[in-house]
Amino acid sequence: MKKVYDAELIKYMALFEKIGNVNIKDIFQYNGMLCCVVDKENVSKLVGPQGIRIKKIQDMIKKKVKVVGYSSGIKEFVKDFIYPIEIIDIEENNGELIISCEDNKTKGLLIGRGRQGLTNLHNVVSRYFKINNIKVK
Structure with a gap:
Protein backbone atom coordinates (compact mmCIF):
# COMPACT_ATOMS: atom_id res chain seq x y z
CA MET A 1 0.00 0.00 0.00
CA LYS A 2 1.32 3.39 -0.98
CA LYS A 3 1.87 5.95 1.76
CA VAL A 4 -0.03 9.18 1.09
CA TYR A 5 0.08 12.20 3.38
CA ASP A 6 -2.28 15.14 3.24
CA VAL A 43 8.30 4.96 21.83
CA SER A 44 8.89 5.85 25.48
CA LYS A 45 10.50 9.12 24.43
CA LEU A 46 7.37 10.14 22.49
CA VAL A 47 4.92 8.92 25.13
CA GLY A 48 6.85 10.62 27.92
CA PRO A 49 6.96 9.87 31.64
CA GLN A 50 3.52 8.62 32.75
CA GLY A 51 2.19 9.42 29.26
CA ILE A 52 2.41 13.17 29.73
CA ARG A 53 3.60 14.03 26.20
CA ILE A 54 1.02 11.88 24.44
CA LYS A 55 -1.76 13.29 26.66
CA LYS A 56 -0.60 16.80 25.77
CA ILE A 57 -0.72 15.94 22.06
CA GLN A 58 -4.18 14.37 22.40
CA ASP A 59 -5.48 17.47 24.15
CA MET A 60 -4.01 19.72 21.45
CA ILE A 61 -5.40 17.82 18.44
CA LYS A 62 -8.54 16.49 20.20
CA LYS A 63 -8.00 12.97 18.88
CA LYS A 64 -6.85 9.72 20.41
CA VAL A 65 -3.30 8.76 19.48
CA LYS A 66 -1.79 5.28 19.26
CA VAL A 67 2.01 5.01 19.24
CA VAL A 68 3.49 1.87 17.70
CA GLY A 69 7.14 0.84 17.71
CA TYR A 70 8.39 -0.14 14.26
CA SER A 71 10.02 -3.52 13.97
CA SER A 72 11.58 -5.03 10.85
CA GLY A 73 10.03 -8.39 11.73
CA ILE A 74 6.38 -8.83 10.80
CA LYS A 75 5.52 -10.92 13.87
CA GLU A 76 6.82 -8.38 16.35
CA PHE A 77 5.23 -5.46 14.47
CA VAL A 78 1.79 -7.12 14.47
CA LYS A 79 2.07 -7.97 18.19
CA ASP A 80 2.97 -4.37 18.98
CA PHE A 81 0.21 -3.00 16.76
CA ILE A 82 -2.63 -5.10 18.19
CA TYR A 83 -1.51 -4.64 21.80
CA PRO A 84 -3.28 -4.94 24.36
CA ILE A 85 -4.95 -7.93 22.64
CA GLU A 86 -3.09 -11.06 23.76
CA ILE A 87 -2.39 -13.70 21.11
CA ILE A 88 -0.73 -17.10 21.25
CA ASP A 89 1.30 -17.18 18.04
CA ILE A 90 1.80 -15.59 14.63
CA GLU A 91 2.88 -17.66 11.64
CA GLU A 92 3.84 -16.46 8.17
CA ASN A 93 3.46 -18.78 5.19
CA ASN A 94 3.89 -17.62 1.57
CA GLY A 95 2.49 -14.14 2.05
CA GLU A 96 -0.25 -15.29 4.43
CA LEU A 97 -0.28 -14.30 8.09
CA ILE A 98 -1.99 -16.68 10.53
CA ILE A 99 -2.75 -15.32 14.01
CA SER A 100 -3.60 -17.87 16.71
CA CYS A 101 -5.85 -16.72 19.56
CA GLU A 102 -6.58 -18.37 22.87
CA ASP A 103 -10.37 -17.81 22.97
CA ASN A 104 -13.34 -16.62 20.91
CA LYS A 105 -13.46 -13.21 22.62
CA THR A 106 -9.93 -12.39 21.47
CA LYS A 107 -10.72 -13.73 18.03
CA GLY A 108 -13.80 -11.49 17.86
CA LEU A 109 -11.80 -8.44 18.92
CA LEU A 110 -9.29 -9.04 16.13
CA ILE A 111 -11.81 -9.78 13.39
CA GLY A 112 -14.33 -7.11 14.33
CA ARG A 113 -17.85 -6.57 13.08
CA GLY A 114 -18.12 -7.42 9.40
CA ARG A 115 -14.39 -8.28 9.28
CA GLN A 116 -13.65 -4.56 9.61
CA GLY A 117 -10.89 -5.07 12.20
CA LEU A 118 -9.17 -7.68 10.08
CA THR A 119 -9.41 -5.51 6.96
CA ASN A 120 -7.93 -2.53 8.81
CA LEU A 121 -5.11 -4.70 10.21
CA HIS A 122 -4.36 -6.01 6.71
CA ASN A 123 -4.20 -2.45 5.33
CA VAL A 124 -1.76 -1.36 8.04
CA VAL A 125 0.50 -4.42 7.83
CA SER A 126 0.62 -4.23 4.02
CA ARG A 127 2.04 -0.69 4.30
CA TYR A 128 5.30 -2.21 5.61
CA PHE A 129 5.37 -5.89 4.60
CA LYS A 130 4.37 -7.90 1.54
CA ILE A 131 1.35 -9.79 2.80
CA ASN A 132 -1.60 -11.13 0.80
CA ASN A 133 -3.97 -12.34 3.48
CA ILE A 134 -4.47 -12.45 7.25
CA LYS A 135 -6.31 -15.32 8.95
CA VAL A 136 -7.31 -15.69 12.59
CA LYS A 137 -7.71 -19.12 14.15
Missing part, protein backbone atom coordinates in the same frame (compact mmCIF):
# COMPACT_ATOMS: atom_id res chain seq x y z
CA ALA A 7 -1.60 18.57 4.77
CA GLU A 8 -3.26 17.61 8.05
CA LEU A 9 -1.10 14.49 8.54
CA ILE A 10 2.06 16.42 7.73
CA LYS A 11 1.07 19.01 10.33
CA TYR A 12 0.51 16.27 12.92
CA MET A 13 3.85 14.67 12.02
CA ALA A 14 5.67 17.97 12.58
CA LEU A 15 3.87 18.44 15.92
CA PHE A 16 4.84 14.94 17.11
CA GLU A 17 8.46 15.45 16.10
CA LYS A 18 8.62 18.83 17.84
CA ILE A 19 7.02 17.73 21.13
CA GLY A 20 8.57 14.26 21.34
CA ASN A 21 11.90 15.14 19.73
CA VAL A 22 11.77 11.88 17.73
CA ASN A 23 11.80 10.97 14.05
CA ILE A 24 8.36 9.77 12.90
CA LYS A 25 8.45 6.85 10.44
CA ASP A 26 4.77 7.00 9.50
CA ILE A 27 1.46 8.50 10.57
CA PHE A 28 -2.06 7.61 9.44
CA GLN A 29 -5.73 7.57 10.47
CA TYR A 30 -6.88 4.26 11.99
CA ASN A 31 -10.35 3.57 13.43
CA GLY A 32 -11.02 7.21 14.22
CA MET A 33 -7.67 7.71 15.92
CA LEU A 34 -4.25 8.82 14.80
CA CYS A 35 -1.62 6.07 14.61
CA CYS A 36 2.01 7.10 14.81
CA VAL A 37 4.84 4.67 13.97
CA VAL A 38 8.28 5.40 15.43
CA ASP A 39 11.44 3.37 16.02
CA LYS A 40 11.02 0.96 18.92
CA GLU A 41 13.58 2.72 21.09
CA ASN A 42 11.77 6.06 20.68
Whole structure:
Protein backbone atom coordinates (compact mmCIF):
# COMPACT_ATOMS: atom_id res chain seq x y z
CA MET A 1 0.00 0.00 0.00
CA LYS A 2 1.32 3.39 -0.98
CA LYS A 3 1.87 5.95 1.76
CA VAL A 4 -0.03 9.18 1.09
CA TYR A 5 0.08 12.20 3.38
CA ASP A 6 -2.28 15.14 3.24
CA ALA A 7 -1.60 18.57 4.77
CA GLU A 8 -3.26 17.61 8.05
CA LEU A 9 -1.10 14.49 8.54
CA ILE A 10 2.06 16.42 7.73
CA LYS A 11 1.07 19.01 10.33
CA TYR A 12 0.51 16.27 12.92
CA MET A 13 3.85 14.67 12.02
CA ALA A 14 5.67 17.97 12.58
CA LEU A 15 3.87 18.44 15.92
CA PHE A 16 4.84 14.94 17.11
CA GLU A 17 8.46 15.45 16.10
CA LYS A 18 8.62 18.83 17.84
CA ILE A 19 7.02 17.73 21.13
CA GLY A 20 8.57 14.26 21.34
CA ASN A 21 11.90 15.14 19.73
CA VAL A 22 11.77 11.88 17.73
CA ASN A 23 11.80 10.97 14.05
CA ILE A 24 8.36 9.77 12.90
CA LYS A 25 8.45 6.85 10.44
CA ASP A 26 4.77 7.00 9.50
CA ILE A 27 1.46 8.50 10.57
CA PHE A 28 -2.06 7.61 9.44
CA GLN A 29 -5.73 7.57 10.47
CA TYR A 30 -6.88 4.26 11.99
CA ASN A 31 -10.35 3.57 13.43
CA GLY A 32 -11.02 7.21 14.22
CA MET A 33 -7.67 7.71 15.92
CA LEU A 34 -4.25 8.82 14.80
CA CYS A 35 -1.62 6.07 14.61
CA CYS A 36 2.01 7.10 14.81
CA VAL A 37 4.84 4.67 13.97
CA VAL A 38 8.28 5.40 15.43
CA ASP A 39 11.44 3.37 16.02
CA LYS A 40 11.02 0.96 18.92
CA GLU A 41 13.58 2.72 21.09
CA ASN A 42 11.77 6.06 20.68
CA VAL A 43 8.30 4.96 21.83
CA SER A 44 8.89 5.85 25.48
CA LYS A 45 10.50 9.12 24.43
CA LEU A 46 7.37 10.14 22.49
CA VAL A 47 4.92 8.92 25.13
CA GLY A 48 6.85 10.62 27.92
CA PRO A 49 6.96 9.87 31.64
CA GLN A 50 3.52 8.62 32.75
CA GLY A 51 2.19 9.42 29.26
CA ILE A 52 2.41 13.17 29.73
CA ARG A 53 3.60 14.03 26.20
CA ILE A 54 1.02 11.88 24.44
CA LYS A 55 -1.76 13.29 26.66
CA LYS A 56 -0.60 16.80 25.77
CA ILE A 57 -0.72 15.94 22.06
CA GLN A 58 -4.18 14.37 22.40
CA ASP A 59 -5.48 17.47 24.15
CA MET A 60 -4.01 19.72 21.45
CA ILE A 61 -5.40 17.82 18.44
CA LYS A 62 -8.54 16.49 20.20
CA LYS A 63 -8.00 12.97 18.88
CA LYS A 64 -6.85 9.72 20.41
CA VAL A 65 -3.30 8.76 19.48
CA LYS A 66 -1.79 5.28 19.26
CA VAL A 67 2.01 5.01 19.24
CA VAL A 68 3.49 1.87 17.70
CA GLY A 69 7.14 0.84 17.71
CA TYR A 70 8.39 -0.14 14.26
CA SER A 71 10.02 -3.52 13.97
CA SER A 72 11.58 -5.03 10.85
CA GLY A 73 10.03 -8.39 11.73
CA ILE A 74 6.38 -8.83 10.80
CA LYS A 75 5.52 -10.92 13.87
CA GLU A 76 6.82 -8.38 16.35
CA PHE A 77 5.23 -5.46 14.47
CA VAL A 78 1.79 -7.12 14.47
CA LYS A 79 2.07 -7.97 18.19
CA ASP A 80 2.97 -4.37 18.98
CA PHE A 81 0.21 -3.00 16.76
CA ILE A 82 -2.63 -5.10 18.19
CA TYR A 83 -1.51 -4.64 21.80
CA PRO A 84 -3.28 -4.94 24.36
CA ILE A 85 -4.95 -7.93 22.64
CA GLU A 86 -3.09 -11.06 23.76
CA ILE A 87 -2.39 -13.70 21.11
CA ILE A 88 -0.73 -17.10 21.25
CA ASP A 89 1.30 -17.18 18.04
CA ILE A 90 1.80 -15.59 14.63
CA GLU A 91 2.88 -17.66 11.64
CA GLU A 92 3.84 -16.46 8.17
CA ASN A 93 3.46 -18.78 5.19
CA ASN A 94 3.89 -17.62 1.57
CA GLY A 95 2.49 -14.14 2.05
CA GLU A 96 -0.25 -15.29 4.43
CA LEU A 97 -0.28 -14.30 8.09
CA ILE A 98 -1.99 -16.68 10.53
CA ILE A 99 -2.75 -15.32 14.01
CA SER A 100 -3.60 -17.87 16.71
CA CYS A 101 -5.85 -16.72 19.56
CA GLU A 102 -6.58 -18.37 22.87
CA ASP A 103 -10.37 -17.81 22.97
CA ASN A 104 -13.34 -16.62 20.91
CA LYS A 105 -13.46 -13.21 22.62
CA THR A 106 -9.93 -12.39 21.47
CA LYS A 107 -10.72 -13.73 18.03
CA GLY A 108 -13.80 -11.49 17.86
CA LEU A 109 -11.80 -8.44 18.92
CA LEU A 110 -9.29 -9.04 16.13
CA ILE A 111 -11.81 -9.78 13.39
CA GLY A 112 -14.33 -7.11 14.33
CA ARG A 113 -17.85 -6.57 13.08
CA GLY A 114 -18.12 -7.42 9.40
CA ARG A 115 -14.39 -8.28 9.28
CA GLN A 116 -13.65 -4.56 9.61
CA GLY A 117 -10.89 -5.07 12.20
CA LEU A 118 -9.17 -7.68 10.08
CA THR A 119 -9.41 -5.51 6.96
CA ASN A 120 -7.93 -2.53 8.81
CA LEU A 121 -5.11 -4.70 10.21
CA HIS A 122 -4.36 -6.01 6.71
CA ASN A 123 -4.20 -2.45 5.33
CA VAL A 124 -1.76 -1.36 8.04
CA VAL A 125 0.50 -4.42 7.83
CA SER A 126 0.62 -4.23 4.02
CA ARG A 127 2.04 -0.69 4.30
CA TYR A 128 5.30 -2.21 5.61
CA PHE A 129 5.37 -5.89 4.60
CA LYS A 130 4.37 -7.90 1.54
CA ILE A 131 1.35 -9.79 2.80
CA ASN A 132 -1.60 -11.13 0.80
CA ASN A 133 -3.97 -12.34 3.48
CA ILE A 134 -4.47 -12.45 7.25
CA LYS A 135 -6.31 -15.32 8.95
CA VAL A 136 -7.31 -15.69 12.59
CA LYS A 137 -7.71 -19.12 14.15
